[in-house]
Amino acid sequence: MDTTRPAGVTRTPTDLTQASRSPGGVGESTSRPDGILKVTGEFAYSSDLWHESMLWGHTLRSPHSHAEILSIDVSTALAEPGVLAVLTHEDLPARVRNYGLEIQDTPALATGRVRHHGEPVALVAADHPETARRAAALIRVEYRELPVVHDESSAIADDAPVLHPGRADHYAPHVAHPNIVHRQPIVRGDVTAARARADVIVTGEYEVGMQDQAFLGPESGLAVPAEDGGVDLYVATQWLHSDRRQIAPVLGLPEEKVRMTLSGVGGAFGGREDLSMQIHACLLALRTRRPVKMVYNRHESFFGHVHRHPATLRYEHGATADGRLTHLSCRIVLDGGAYASASPAVVGNAASLSVGPYVVDAVDIEAVALYTNNPPCGAMRGFGAVQACFAYEAQMDKVAAELGMDPVEFRQRNAMSQGAVMPTGQVVDAPAPVAELLRRVRDMPMPPPRQWESADSVGAAGVDIRALPGGLSNTSHGEGVVRGVGYAVGIKNVGFSEGFDDYSTARVRMEVVGGEAVATVHTAMAEVGQGGVTVHAQIARTELGVARVTILPADTRVGSAGSTSASRQTYVTGGAVRRACEAVREQLLALGRGRFGASHPGWADPGLVLEGGKVTTPAGEVLAPLADVLEDESLEVELEFRPRPTEPFDVRTGQGFGHVQYSFAAHRAVVEVDTELGLVKVVELACAQDVGKAINPQSVVGQIQGGTVQGLGLAVMEEIVVDPVSKVRNPSFTDYLIPTILDTPAIPVDVLELADPHAPYGLRGAGEAPTLSSTPAVVAAIRAATGLALRRVPVRPEHLTGT
Amino acid sequence: MRVNLTVNGRPQQADDVWEGESLLYVLRERLGLPGSKNACEQGECGSCTVRLDDVPVCACLVAAGQAEGRQVVTVEGLADLAHERAGSPAEEAAGGHRAEPAPLSPVQQAFIDAGAVQCGFCTPGLLVAADELIERVPRPGDADIREALSGNLCRCTGYEKILDAVRLAAARTAEPAAAAGAGE
Numbered sequence: 005m006d007t008t009r010p011a012g013v014t015r016t017p018t019d020l021t022q023a024s025r026s027p028g029g030v031g032e033s034t035s036r037p038d039g040i041l042k043v044t045g046e047f048a049y050s051s052d053l054w055h056e057s058m059l060w061g062h063t064l065r066s067p068h069s070h071a072e073i074l075s076i077d078v079s080t081a082l083a084e085p086g087v088l089a090v091l092t093h094e095d096l097p098a099r100v101r102n103y104g105l106e107i108q109d110t111p112a113l114a115t116g117r118v119r120h121h122g123e124p125v126a127l128v129a130a131d132h133p134e135t136a137r138r139a140a141a142l143i144r145v146e147y148r149e150l151p152v153v154h155d156e157s158s159a160i161a162d163d164a165p166v167l168h169p170g171r172a173d174h175y176a177p178h179v180a181h182p183n184i185v186h187r188q189p190i191v192r193g194d195v196t197a198a199r200a201r202a203d204v205i206v207t208g209e210y211e212v213g214m215q216d217q218a219f220l221g222p223e224s225g226l227a228v229p230a231e232d233g234g235v236d237l238y239v240a241t242q243w244l245h246s247d248r249r250q251i252a253p254v255l256g257l258p259e260e261k262v263r264m265t266l267s268g269v270g271g272a273f274g275g276r277e278d279l280s281m282q283i284h285a286c287l288l289a290l291r292t293r294r295p296v297k298m299v300y301n302r303h304e305s306f307f308g309h310v311h312r313h314p315a316t317l318r319y320e321h322g323a324t325a326d327g328r329l330t331h332l333s334c335r336i337v338l339d340g341g342a343y344a345s346a347s348p349a350v351v352g353n354a355a356s357l358s359v360g361p362y363v364v365d366a367v368d369i370e371a372v373a374l375y376t377n378n379p380p381c382g383a384m385r386g387f388g389a390v391q392a393c394f395a396y397e398a399q400m401d402k403v404a405a406e407l408g409m410d411p412v413e414f415r416q417r418n419a420m421s422q423g424a425v426m427p428t429g430q431v432v433d434a435p436a437p438v439a440e441l442l443r444r445v446r447d448m449p450m451p452p453p454r455q456w457e458s459a460d461s462v463g464a465a466g467v468d469i470r471a472l473p474g475g476l477s478n479t480s481h482g483e484g485v486v487r488g489v490g491y492a493v494g495i496k497n498v499g500f501s502e503g504f505d506d507y508s509t510a511r512v513r514m515e516v517v518g519g520e521a522v523a524t525v526h527t528a529m530a531e532v533g534q535g536g537v538t539v540h541a542q543i544a545r546t547e548l549g550v551a552r553v554t555i556l557p558a559d560t561r562v563g564s565a566g567s568t569s570a571s572r573q574t575y576v577t578g579g580a581v582r583r584a585c586e587a588v589r590e591q592l593l594a595l596g597r598g599r600f601g602a603s604h605p606g607w608a609d610p611g612l613v614l615e616g617g618k619v620t621t622p623a624g625e626v627l628a629p630l631a632d633v634l635e636d637e638s639l640e641v642e643l644e645f646r647p648r649p650t651e652p653f654d655v656r657t658g659q660g661f662g663h664v665q666y667s668f669a670a671h672r673a674v675v676e677v678d679t680e681l682g683l684v685k686v687v688e689l690a691c692a693q694d695v696g697k698a699i700n701p702q703s704v705v706g707q708i709q710g711g712t713v714q715g716l717g718l719a720v721m722e723e724i725v726v727d728p729v730s731k732v733r734n735p736s737f738t739d740y741l742i743p744t745i746l747d748t749p750a751i752p753v754d755v756l757e758l759a760d761p762h763a764p765y766g767l768r769g770a771g772e773a774p775t776l777s778s779t780p781a782v783v784a785a786i787r788a789a790t791g792l793a794l795r796r797v798p799v800r801p802e803h804l805t806g807t
Numbered sequence: 808m809r810v811n812l813t814v815n816g817r818p819q820q821a822d823d824v825w826e827g828e829s830l831l832y833v834l835r836e837r838l839g840l841p842g843s844k845n846a847c848e849q850g851e852c853g854s855c856t857v858r859l860d861d862v863p864v865c866a867c868l869v870a871a872g873q874a875e876g877r878q879v880v881t882v883e884g885l886a887d888l889a890h891e892r893a894g895s896p897a898e899e900a901a902g903g904h905r906a907e908p909a910p911l912s913p914v915q916q917a918f919i920d921a922g923a924v925q926c927g928f929c930t931p932g933l934l935v936a937a938d939e940l941i942e943r944v945p946r947p948g949d950a951d952i953r954e955a956l957s958g959n960l961c962r963c964t965g966y967e968k969i970l971d972a973v974r975l976a977a978a979r980t981a982e983p984a985a986a987a988g989a990g991e
Contacts, residue, residue, distance in 0.1 A: 015841065035919050042927030043915040043934060045842020045882035052841035134825060220846040220854055220928040220962050270846070270928030271962050302847040470950045476957075533926025533963050702922040702968075709965030710925065737851035737960065745966040746957040 015048045016238060017267055017557035022541055027616070029546035030765055033702035036538045037555055038531070049268035050240035051224035055295035058226065059088055061281070061288045062136035062298070064126040064143050065307055066118035069730035070165070070377040071147035073116055073125070081128060081142040086135040088292045090143065091127040095291070098256030103279060105246065105382070107173040107185075107344040112254045112283045118147070119167055119342035120379055121731045122307025129288040129296055152377040152730045156316070156337050159183040159374045167342060167375040175348055178655050185340050185373040186348040188355040190427050190658025193366030198331035202322025204406045210319070210395040211796040213723035214339075215312040217384050218742050219532075221270015223280035223308045224299040227289035234261025235286045240269040242276045242530045245564035254283050255290065262286070266558035272532035273714070274383030275309040277569055278345050306735035310345045310382030311724055313338040313373065315354070317395035321403050327417045329403075331366040334358050336392060338381070340373040345382030347373035352502050352653060353388030356428050356662055360396040361438040361495040362418040367427045369658065377730040383569060385714060386775040389496045394797055397492040397780035401787070411784070412446050412491050415439075419493075429659040432666060434768075435758035437694050441670035442493055444692035444754045450489075451674055451688045451750070456482060473676055473683035475746055484680040487687070490673045490784025494776030498769030499572045499664035503652040506572070506664070509563030510580035511642035514548060514588050514634065521617060521630035523548050523585070526556040529565040529577040534771060535703040536573045540581050542699060547585035548592075549614030549630060563644065571667060571769025574699060579764040580645035587641040589614055596633040648762060665760060669693035669773035671712065671781035674749075677789040682801030684720050686747070686782055689713075692754040696768030701755065708774045709751045715778025717743045720786075723798050812874045814838060815884025821871070830874045831855045831866035834881060842882040842931045846960070853959030856932035857881045863939050865958075882931035885912045885938055892942070914938045917976035918969075925963035933959045937973045945981055947973070 022037035041047035078090040093101065093115040101115060102108045114125045126143050130136035153159040153167070160181040167183055175186040199205070225239030234257055241247050244264045252259045269276070281298040288296040300308045316337045322330040336354045340347035355371035371388075384390075404414035419438035425431055452458065456471035463469065467481045474480050500506040511526040523544040531537045541553040558565070565577045593612055596619055601607040604627060611622040619627045653660040674688040691708050698704045721741040725733040734740045759766025779797055787794050790804060810821045810833060821837040831848070834840045834857070843866050844854035850868040857866045858880040866879075880888055889912030914937050917923070924930050933956060940947055940955040947955070952973045961969060 033922070035922075036924060038927070039919040039924055040911070042924050042930050043882075043911060043918050044886070045840070045931050047927060049841075049844070049928065051845055052835070054836075054839075054841075132825065134827060218962055219926070220844070220852060220960065221926065222845065269926060270844070271926040273962070299845065301845075302849055302851075468950060470954060476954065533928075535925065706922050706925060706964055706968055709967045710963045711965075713965035714962075736849055737847045738849060742960055742962060743966075744957050744960060745953045745969065748966045751965055751967050 015052050015054050017048055017265060019557065020537060020555040021552065023552045024545060027545060028542060028551065030542050030699050032542065033700055034538060034542055036535060037541055038537060047268050049221050049270055050238065051222060051299045053226040053238050053267060053297060055226060055228060058295040058297050059129040059131060059292060060133040060136045061285050061296045062128045062133065062140045063124050063284060064140040066114065066121060066123040066125055068118060068147055068149055069121040070150040070152045071118050072150060073114060073118065074146040074148055076126060077144040078126065081139040084135065084139045084142065086131045087128060087139045088294065089129040089288055090139065091287055091291060096254065098254055100253035103250040103254055103283065104344055105278060105346055106348060109168050110343040120377055122379065124284065127284050127288055129292050153183060154376050154378055154728060154730045156374060159376050183375045185344050185375055186351045187370065187372045188351050188653060188658055189656060190355050190367060190369040192427050192429065195331045195333060195366045195368045198366035199322055201324065202330040203325040204403065205320060205322045206399060206403045206406055207320045208399055208402060209795060210317045210398055212315045212391045212394055213798055214314040214381065214726065215384060215718050215722050216306065216724050216740060217273035217275030217309065219271030219273055219275055222300040222302065222305045225267065225281060225285055226295060226297045227285035228295040229289045229293050232261060234263065235289055236263045237282060237286060238265050238267045239282055240267055240276060242272050242532060242569055243567035244528050244530065244558060244560050246567060247279060247282055248560055250279055251282050251286060255286055264560045266530055269530060269532040272568060273385045274387065274569060277383040277567060278310050280308045302737055303735050306732060310380045312384035313340060313350055313381040313391065315391035317391060319395050319399045321399050323403050323407060325407065327407055327409050327414050329362060329364045329418045332359055332364045333368040336371040338371065338373040338391065339376055339378055341376055341378040341380035343380040345380050347382065350388040352662065353497060354392050355658060356426065356653065357389045357495055357497065358392045358396065359427050360393065361420050361436065361493055361668055363420050363424050369427060378726050379724065379732060385711060386496065386772050387570065389494065390776050390779065393494040393776040394780050397784065401784050412442050415493060416442055428653060428662050430661045430663065434665065434760040434762060435694065436666065436668060437756060437758055438493055438668055441668055441692040441694065441756065442491065445491065445670050445672040445690050448672065448690045448752055453487065454482065473678040473685040474681065479681055479683060480678045485676050485678050486789045487674065487676050488785040488789025490781045490788055492777040492780035492784060493668065493670040494773060496571065496667045496773045496776055497663035498575060498667050499570055499647055501650050501663045503650055506566055506576060507644045507646040508565040508577040508580040509642065509644050510577065510584040511562050511640065512544065512581065512584035512588050513638060513640040514592060515638040516631045516634050519631060520552060521550050521634055522552045522554060523550045524554045524556060525581055526562050527565045527577050527581065528558045528560065528562050529573055530558060530568040532568050534568065534573065534707065535700060536577065538703060539574050539578050539699050543578060543581045544585055547582060548589060549617060551617060562642065571771040574767055575763055575769050576645065576647055580643065582764050583645050584641045584643050587643060588639050591639045592633055595637060596628060599633060600628055665763060665768060667768050667770065667773040669777050671777045673781035673785040675782060675785040675789060677786055677804065679790060679804065682804035684786055684799065686716055686749045688749045689716060689778060689782065690752045691774055692756060693770065693773055694756040694758050694768060695770045696760045696763060697757050697766040698755055699765060699767055704755060704770050705753045707771050708753050711771060711774035712751050712778045713743050713748050715775045716748065716782055718797055719779045719782035719799060721798050808872065810871050810875055812877055812879055814840065814879045815881060815887060824871050826872065828871045829867050830869040830871050833871040834866060840881055840883055844928050844931055846928055853936065854929050854932040856935045856959065858935060858939060863936050882934055885915060885934055886910055889913060912938060913979045914941065914976040917972040917979065921968050921972035921975055923964060923968040923972035929959060929961040933961065933969060937976065941977050941980055946977055
């Protein structure tokens with residue numbers, strides 16, 4: 005194996021070798037192979053990298069949301085002691101100056117115009133981060149402000165400034181205005197006829213605020229110029245090969261000269277699908293011929309990545325008196341901000357999942373994403389399905405109330421199950437236990453009432469204020485506090501959709517090290533915290549019967565693993581690791597038959613098993629230790645694994661086999677609301693989810709709890725506030741609130757395992773579904789407590805007090 | 808300027824420190840101790856929590872000069888601190904769980920065992936805060952744990968397994984022999 009690293013680099017990612025005393029295979033809660041490094045502080049995150057003689061890069065960003073750049077003067081900045089380079093768009097080395105996940109509309113550095121607040125305009129490299137920051141402040145940029153478009157009506161007005169004139173992307177021919185990125189209609193059944201049959205018709209308009217991924221590890225990395233004119237880039241990302249495909253053309257380099265290694269990733273949640281500092285650090289490193297490190301602070305991080313699309317959703321549902329949905333029509337408008345990012349795919353998801361996990365035969369659906377001067381929006385956990393779920397679940401409660409039905413029973417009556425037809429015409433051909441998940445959360449024991457009177461540290465007044473809305477702010481001793489309970493369920497797709505050629509690559513090697521058979525797994529999968537590395541070791545143990553597994557750092561020396569997105573990595577890269585292990589196992593058995601087959605008839609058995617470091621017959625007879633079979637051979641296989649293909653949605657009807665797999669979760673929220681002050685305490689947020697197969701039960705529960713809390717955050721506190729001139733008002737953790745351990749309730753989880761026959765081990769991508777239903781469940785509980793309509797998230801105190 | 812301080816029991820000296828640098832920057836970039844994390848640099852997230860003369864602080868809010876002559880404990884020093892407190896070999900302090908390659912403190916081992924680590928970026932700060940809590944309150948209730956850790960943001964776990972980990976570490980610290988037998 006080639007283990008060369010640029011000379012002088014320290015604190016770069018290392019191999020993770022983990023032994024296991026238990027079988028440590030699939031289905032066991034094994035511990036993370038990177039766990040010890042992470043609890044000792046030794047794990048090398050992308051902001052921890054260090055290189056001899058390295059410089060610090062800094063980005064100058066636009067203070068305006070829409071402006072023409074008249075001139076840029078870098079002379080004063082460049083003259084500062086300690087400054088090695090200042091770069092603007094004029095320094096871009098190649099003809100390609102834009103990048104983008106799908107549509108290359110994002111300038112590496114602003115050229116002539118800035119389209120959003122915080123857009124990168126210039127770069128500085130200096131010998132100290134503070135020197136770089138101060139030099140950036142000395143760059144003189146002359147702007148002429150332009151009118152902004154900030155919502156649908158301003159974006160599609162006849163005289164609206166066009167954000168991207170001369171669009172040549174393949175969505176452009178299908179949209180009515182160049183400020184619409186993509187439009188996806190879905191029509192199925194006869195809505196007019198179904199509407200006529202409805203006994204009740206319920207409409208509603210809902211809004212979802214702009215949520216931030218708020219991963220804790222800031223955008224950061226280290227670019228090291230190489231002898232061959234290329235660059236070695238150590239970075240935190242979700243998809244190395246996608247980054248490289250976007251970076252190389254802007255640097256004017258062939259892809260093989262941009263060598264990437266994944267550094268420790270401090271969370272992602274979609275916010276690292278797009279590039280941030282990658283191109284910038286490489287440009288500075290190639291210009292200065294010195295290693296360059298860039299690390300955003302939290303303020304800059306809010307400008308450095310895309311957010312969840314804010315949305316306006318208009319719905320109409322009809323139902324018969326006996327509680328059967330007749331039809332649905334909806335229009336979902338997603339604000340994509342200044343650049344396309346993942347907007348087209350978010351539109352496809354929002355449209356195709358807009359009905360929720362229900363059977364509705366007649367639908368008329370439209371989803372669009374806009375170009376505006378607001379911050380760019382793209383991928384975040386739940387990806388289009390979160391926005392839709394908030395609206396359709398609010399509607400389900402509203403229809404149930406109109407019919408006088410119990411909201412859980414009403415949902416169960418309309419719940420999809422295996423064999424149901426999606427609005428896209430796709431048949432759901434795997435278990436879809438929607439009614440069962442609802443039953444499970446409903447049947448969980450209720451948390452006792454008035455826990456502030458029975459908590460573990462009751463104060464003088466017989467009250468533990470920590471158990472009350474407002475908590476340690478001591479705003480209530482129980483006066484005006486009302487409890488409410490709410491339910492929601494959601495549907496999320498797993499894997500990349502709409503005809504995307506989704507695949508992953510795995511390289512697995514087996515050899516004897518120190519007398520023991522050891523498996524080595526090499527993929528380019530981005531471990532962002534989800535536990536993919538744990539799963540790979542488990543799969544290797546199960547398939548190859550070894551105890552010790554080495555996980556190599558993810559890099560571009562192996563083929564693409566696809567993105568750590570769309571709940572897909574355990575399925576797709578896990579699937580690739582499994583297939584590669586199976587191929588290695590076949591080679592090993594062939595080797596064994598050649599060596600020992602003549603001396604024992606058991607080797608002819610087609611069902612031989614690798615277990616406990618040995619080859620055994622299905623009956624359990626040991627044929628040979630793995631090490632004896634291998635001797636000094638090293639068996640290695642690299643292969644690609646593809647889940648079943650999908651197809652695009654028809655541009656007019658939205659019909660098509662668009663998604664690989666579906667994933668379902670349900671929540672029950674119990675909240676207590678201080679109705680006088682508008683403060684909410686979520687007391688419990690129970691979840692039931694079908695995961696097909698829990699490869700690592702402890703990790704899957706961790707995913708469900710983490711996703712649930714991100715949904716709680718959207719329900720009651722998280723929003724990037726953008727003002728009418730499209731400027732971000734709260735780019736800090738002081739003003740953008742994410743749930744603390746005091747805001748978070750007990751989260752009992754009930755994991756259901758109904759195998760999906762199409763997926764490896766029957767597993768179902770699990771990471772996103774819990775983020776969907778959490779938000780509407782919490783808001784339903786607040787509605788139940790207060791009787792308010794609450795059509796917008798996050799719910800703020802003033803929405804509850806009417807002040 | 809020059810800053811002298813004791814970090815994890817070892818005297819350290821940092822030269823050419825710019826007056827505006829934080830203790831966090833000096834630890835991470837000048838003393839080779841990047842375990843304390845830089846998630847917000849605004850004193851809001853707790854990922855840079857260290858103990859300054861025993862008191863948990865956000866290292867990003869402490870000017871490097873303020874640490875002159877003082878004692879700092881970071882995540883890198885937790886195993887030694889546990890060892891010192893227990894007055895016994897470090898692997899016993901970890902509740903009998905022999906860790907490889909380096910012995911861990913009970914709270915570090917409990918975070919691994921309980922599944923409290925995902926991306927791990929909040930982990931160092933949480934470990935320092937949780938270790939200090941258990942030192943101060945040997946058998947904390949859930950509300951005590953939530954209160955003590957309310958300055959440490961975690962974006963991955965939903966905090967449930969962090970609670971599990973702190974309960975486990977407290978139990979193992981109080982009764983190392985019993986906890987070791989329990990296995991977990």
